[in-house]
Amino acid sequence: MPGAPQATLFDLVGRREGVAAIVDTFYDRVAADPEIRPVYPEDLAPGRAKLKLFFEQWLGGPPAYSEKYGHPRLRRRHFPFVIDEKHAGRWLHHMRHALRAHNVPVEAERAIFERLAPLAHHMVNAHEDVPREPLGEAVLE
Numbered sequence: 001m002p003g004a005p006q007a008t009l010f011d012l013v014g015r016r017e018g019v020a021a022i023v024d025t026f027y028d029r030v031a032a033d034p035e036i037r038p039v040y041p042e043d044l045a046p047g048r049a050k051l052k053l054f055f056e057q058w059l060g061g062p063p064a065y066s067e068k069y070g071h072p073r074l075r076r077r078h079f080p081f082v083i084d085e086k087h088a089g090r091w092l093h094h095m096r097h098a099l100r101a102h103n104v105p106v107e108a109e110r111a112i113f114e115r116l117a118p119l120a121h122h123m124v125n126a127h128e129d130v131p132r133e134p135l136g137e138a139v140l141e
């Protein structure tokens, strides 16, 4: 319909509630995966909450993450965690399962993965000499 507002990916995944459900399923799977679990800190709650805020904004919803933490600078924020290609593969596998578990339409899943797959591989830093000091709740510009 001309002039009708286009649905964002944020709308298509079920907005805030949908994002929360997807990220919960994703984190539950990470928690149970011996390949990727050791990369994460002992307490998974802060990361779970941050990924919810980030996903809302990354999918076209309100800028919930940046309001709290500044620029995402995702690669920089992942430096304290040693991530290899296998971890990127597991991460994507769990995210795909989470989208399917919450009945995200197949077209939306495709659009999300087109952007998510390169982003996940961009996080790989295992064989690089990068600063590993924890960033925690840092607000980055």
Ligand code: HEM
Pocket (backbone or CB within 6 Å): 036, 039, 040, 041, 043, 044, 046, 047, 048, 050, 051, 054, 069, 074, 077, 078, 081, 083, 087, 088, 089, 091, 116, 119, 120, 121, 123, 124, 136
């Ligand atoms: C490639 C595999 C990945 C691994 C192994 C990984 C692992 C991690 C770990 C260990 C944390 C820290 C959690 C904490 O501080 O409690 C984290 C944070 C985060 N990750 Fe990832 N991640 C990956 C890919 C991604 C991708 C593709 C995205 C975005 C779509 C993403 C978004 C985030 C966000 C927003 C945070 C919170 C950053 C902050 O504010 O500290 N991650 N991730």
